[in-house]
Amino acid sequence: AGASAVTSASAASKKVVIVGGGIGGATAAQYLKKMDPSIDVTIVEYNKDYYTCFMSNEVIGGHREMESIHFTYGKLQAKGINVVYDKVTGIDAAGQKVMTAGGKSIAYDRCIVSPGVDFKYEMIEGYSADVADSSIPHAWKAGPQTEMLRKQLVDMKDGGTVVICPPGNPFRCPPGPYERISQIAAYLKKNKPNSKIVVLDPKEKFSKFGLFMDGWKRHYGYGTDKSLIQWIKKSEGGTVTKVDVATKTVTCEAGTFKADVLNIIPFQKAGKIAFDAGLTNDKGWCPIDHKTFESTLHKNIHIVGDSSVASPMPKSGYAANSQAKVCAAAVASLLNGVEMVEPSWVNTCYSVIAPGDGISVAMVYAYKDGKIIKVKGSGGLTGAYDAELRKREELYAHSWFKNITADVFG
């Protein structure tokens, strides 16, 4: 009864427009509708088909089919969520409306933006979105590029060289490039054992470092002269600055490397629409209030997922899913003029280093003094090698995939 008194100003209007129907956007939509069915929820999404990035490395390694990472929006629509397939070209923060390439203008009371990442192609001379689409995929958004990279690996002769160039921090899915390297190594070991992988990295270290190194030693001879994987770090000249597209040759201080299959994952920034809507800071990401995920730059617009600055949470799918639920609780509370409950988040990222060898990193987060904090004592990495437990973690990784996609896409 008290609730209606507080909201009297903005009457009964409860319209939420969500920009981007990926992990953050689709989760927010479902949870908003579940919390308060009277909220009018619209997703504007560019693609009719969503392919999850998570488990796309298993497609590249040949361990699963593309169709198993394919999701659509039918179940969301069945729950009363409007889905508009269009590209958002601008957000009018003052006028509270979203504009689309198709010429629509959609009014909102609150807007939630979850556009994922965009790429800083310009940091590597010769690389571009067109090159990525046609011959040297980044495959950092799952879809046609995932299949292209898979096909290039299948077509490669035994004895070929795969060159992989991970990005610098911060980027989507910190363990992702190293899981990909592992998945490709597993494929080569079994099918093309005379081949090798050269990793040219602009970093000194990476996520789950000890676990990956240990796994690469166990499975791929890492550290010996027969190693399937060679990792050249920043201090060894691993930062790639240039690519010759025709010959698939990359240049860095360590030298020039000619690849048979080349995978360049560029440095990253917030999704383009976040820039166009004036939601980004000078580092190219979206600053937010850590409790409500409302932009600190524009009122009534919330940002979740990879584009947001929510550190210490990483840019992961689990984080985007967890943030979207907290954001939905904030938006539902704001629209109804009620106090928001104290938030809570979890993140977990699984990686499969080789068939039967899964690892993970996890953390529980709380809200304290205006910030997201790690709960002391919680979280951390998979422990020392135990064959039985590693096998379980692989199957739990696949369970995680089933459960989170059910949570996101219904």
Added chain:
Amino acid sequence: MKKTKLIAGAVLAGSLLASSNAFAGMDRATMLANTCAGCHGPGGVSMGPATPSIAGISPDYFIESMNAYAMGDRPSTIMMRIAKGYSEADIALMADYFSKQKHLSAPQQADATLSTKGKKLHDKYCEKCHTEGGSLAEDDSGILAGQWKPYLQYNMHDFTSGNREAPKKMAKKMKSMYEKHGQAGVDQLIEYYSSK
């Protein structure tokens, strides 16, 4: 004593929130429980193939499990890292939340011949505590019926290998079952539970 009080408090808070008809803000139990859905499935019903469903779990068994994970008394791959993130009050709220979610049996194949044999073993050795074929949450010993098969296998492996300590009387029953029927007996029991 302390535990029961906390649960009573949680139930009260939940029912107060549910009683007002407009959206009155999300309760803290739901906020907390939402963070588990990525691994245990929406509402705690797991899509498998291995992570257990926790919907419909009894509050006492839930609280005991979370505490055992946090203390390292119960083997786990990841739950010890998760369980340490929550206060006693948080755990009591989630216990209440998950106990109220509807348990659904995992959709999976089971071998009919083996499961018939498993039923006999169950009735003889296990039914006393895991009543109604291991389906009753209120007996506070976990829901075995309809749980994902790999998860049941992992637990049986942990018990028979001594990695997880079973309650004294269960250990005794398990031992006599294992001595007489060996791994075949374990497999039959698992087929029985996963057929339900």
